[in-house]
Amino acid sequence: MAIYKVAVATGDVAEAGTNNTISITLVGSQGESRRTTVSSLFLPGQEKRLSVDCRQDLGPIVLIRLHKWRIFLEDAWFCKDVRVTAPDGTLYRFPCYQWLEGVTTVEVREGSGKKLVDDELQILKEHRRGELAARQEAYRWKNYAQGWPRCLNVGSIHELDSNIQFSCIRATNFTGFLILQGASHFLSGFLLRCTSWDSLDEMRTIFSRTQGRDIGGCLVYPS
Template identity: 75%
Template sequence: MAVYKVKVATGDILKAGTKNSISITLVGSRGESRQTTIKHWFLPGSEKDLTVHCEQDLGPIVLIRLHKWRLFLEDAWFCKDVRVTAPDGTLYRFPCYLWLEGVITLEVREGSGRKKLVDDELEILKEHRRQELEARQEAYQWKIFAEGWPRCLNVDSVLDLDSNVQFSCVRATDFKGALIFQKTSHLLTGFLSKSTSWKSLDEMRSIFSRSKGREIGGCLVCPPP
């Protein structure tokens, strides 16, 4: 009987915790463990400890599978990392830093630096890499916005993107706040309401110097004759 000690860490960002069911499967070079359920109620910044019992030694742990199951309502979970200690004391680290949404199984590769990769020896790692590339190719496709314009992502809105490629709610709120501030500033200075051409560079400089864009106004200097 081989016993593995597992520590699962939840990120410390806003709403990172979850009440949904989370379980884990350890995958080694000699086999894999049974799916083991972790305790519920994951709080932001918390860590959960559990033991995984296997009938035999799994060999080097090459990846893990995190299974998320929705009990009643959807409650996304942000996994920071997972650390697995083998029976011989070897520590395996699995950095994740991803959101898990809905009913999903996420495979995470072992993240320790190695001098020699074992991808060519283990078919399961080859398959994992192939599925990862296919998923990225499907998620990130290009489309032509307009003839002569640079291509853009084939989505109608940033909300259609996966949560892991969107800005965090804190960063998004910061951007929206900065945008509202700049629009208000330009409205008060008369920039947004101006419908005629600029009369001089001094007029442009007088408007931009009242906002954080004063560096732009400072660049509006005619070169000497």
């Protein structure tokens, strides 16, 4: 029997967690595991650990399948990444960074960069073809008007997949960061200044976090 150690991480963005059931299937070059439940409760930034027992060694893990299933209410989940440790200690990383919505299954390839010619297994070739077809379906273009730049062939942004559109959650995070930076500049005196700088030393007191950046043609380092 081969035992694989799995760590499933939820993103730390707002509302990234879910109370829907998430399960996982490991796919290797010599077979795949049974579908194993990870958990039914994920909190933002949380990492779940589990063991996946297999009757035999699966060989190098080439991709994973994440299954999302719900009983009652829909609750989208943002998966950050998955790490799988094989019985021989080999660590496989699967960066996900996407939302899973509805009852769905998402396949995620191992994170090592590979070219098309490197895909020797049929399952990897099929995965690449499916991924390309999905992108072609999602990014279709149309002519809005004669002489205008082409735009996406959708009637509304709500028709786009949540991983494509600039969601309310992303907008909220961006706005919060903007407010934080604005408050920082206000407290430092930058936003209230209405006269010219007297010296680079004065600028350095305002931009105290600037290290090794080009200011006024000089490379400034803290003294």
